[in-house]
Amino acid sequence: VVPLCLRSMGCRHKNDEHSWDVLSFRRLFFSAAMTVVIGFEGSANKIGIGIIRDGVVLSNPRRTYITPPGQGFMPSDTARHHRAVILTVLKEALEQAGLKPADIDCVAYTKGPGMGAPLVTVALVARTVAQLWGKPLLGVNHCIGHIEMGRLITNANNPTVLYVSGGNTQVIAYSERRYRIFGETIDIAVGNCLDRFARVIKISNDPSPGYNIEQMAKKGSQYVELPYAVKGMDVSFSGILSYIEEAAHKMLSSGQCTAEDLCFSLQETVFSMLVEITERAMAHCGSHEVLIVGGVGCNLRLQEMMGVMCKERGAKLFATDERFCIDNGAMIAQAGWEMFRAGHVTDLEDSWITQRYRTDEVEVTWRD
Template identity: 65%
Template sequence: MPTVLGLEGSANKVGAGIVRDGEVLSNRRATYVTPPGHGFAPGPVSRHHRAAILGLIEEALRDAGMGPKDIDGVAFTKGPGMGAPLAVVAAVARTLSQLWGCPLVAVNHCVGHIEMGRMLGAARDPLVLYVIAFSRRRYRIFGETLDVAVGNCLDRVARLLKISNDPSPGYNVEQMAKRGTRLLELPYVVKGMDVSFSGLLSHIEALAPSLLSSGEAAAEDVCLSVQETVFAMLVEVTERAMALCRATELLLVGGVGCNRRLQEMLELMCQCRGARLCASDERFCVDNGAMIAQAGWEMLRTGQKTPIEQSGITQRW
């Protein structure tokens, strides 16, 4: 079976991982961290990735006990994501493919998360939250966000509250939410199978400064309220999708999948339905190279390869 090197760099994390026959042989990652209250811009992130990626590849090869001659394919994130960081990783992948004389495989970032979850979760036929299911050998989308992704929503709340970005804003929001004692009423927007978070964000941006300055609520209360509201929306649409599909397994993937409170809420819903929740740990929920390698491995073993002339990035893929 092929051995695949995967390169990820769609946002502020850059990673290199090696996978062979359902086994993760190495998984190295570096994160670009900004000061509290700041997001990350494409330029600085791309420069961070450019400085880190070759070292990560060397470390991944060393961890796996391999050299370039042992790699059968180079997989990379084609999109979706931030343009400049994606372009850095794609350029490195193209170069390695030509230097090492092995095929190039362009991977969709979201499919990378899902395929890694399928490999680790040992789920036979799961519904997946990002709410997606695998039906008739294709991914079928039942619901989606109409505006902001849930991870971006939590990041923006952290930015508003000037919460540390180290190790990640979402993780720090989760820790602060554990200390919250008051549940604030926030906009709850579910439209059929879809969700919307922009109204909730606008509401917080308008009210949080006065609530915090007056002492009526603490930053911990805001974090608690955001988590409970946003996750309740996700659980509602996920349960509706499970009912539609008659699914007995739920696979949780993506960076927010690390959140223990979300896992608890989904676990309770699954128990009530007689279903099983499959969740990954932090090493593979957060963006990483191994998940791109796993998706690339699945593609390569079925003969899918990417010609150099088609290896450009697609930010909104």
């Protein structure tokens, strides 16, 4: 039986002339109710839990697994770190938001893409919490989380998105209920390229190798020519990395340049490549907005270079700071909030994880 209040809003029984379904019911119900979603993120070396209430970030605590200079982070060690701190972070998220489990409407977690062991750790906790609290569960695409958080924070309308992080490099635009990938890396991500170069010259991983490369690049003055690998709408970073790794040993030992010069040169080269493919996607889509998301999106030099291109095209650049660019729980909560209000729920038997989960696999039913 459909409540009279819903009938007055145009929602009818399935036997009526204009039928309704569960999706319609959920949309009507949640359009009039405050919705609170908690999001669990842990696809790489950061574990974060955020709470969103109707577009307002109530809390967003985070921890980072940091390794010694010259070392990356292994999946098993990262998962061990996440297991050790996740309940503490959960307690912080609830306390900062001033909420109790009963106030939560939905539990969202990162389904993928990402590193297997950390993803499993977070999914297990999210599943357990959802069952203990008696709340619906929702698996979220990590990349969609970045995009929806960026749209929320910047108020970008329909931007061309540059998604750049340690594990992903994609140029994306929305069309017909999908985030379409117009270009991407054909080998390693730009963040991975920067991180691996940082290991070669023993740059600290605290707070992140990419941030420390950015600071060193500001002191560089000599440009060292590097390979420029744009292939249509795609980019390649593995050759650049191999070249600069070899050049670093020779040029630093001979005094031809400094580590700061190499950081400067690497940034200028790879960021120019990203600006080029983003501009090409904008031209194809007729877009006048660019949104940069992902951990590398915090880089002020990348934002500056993209801003110059946007100004020349009469377009507008949208970007955020490290609170929301870097992996965090609030972005999973925000994407979950959008999906939940559109009627999405993940059944318990379907609440697995996947290390490979492409952005364009998700049907975007909450837009248009």
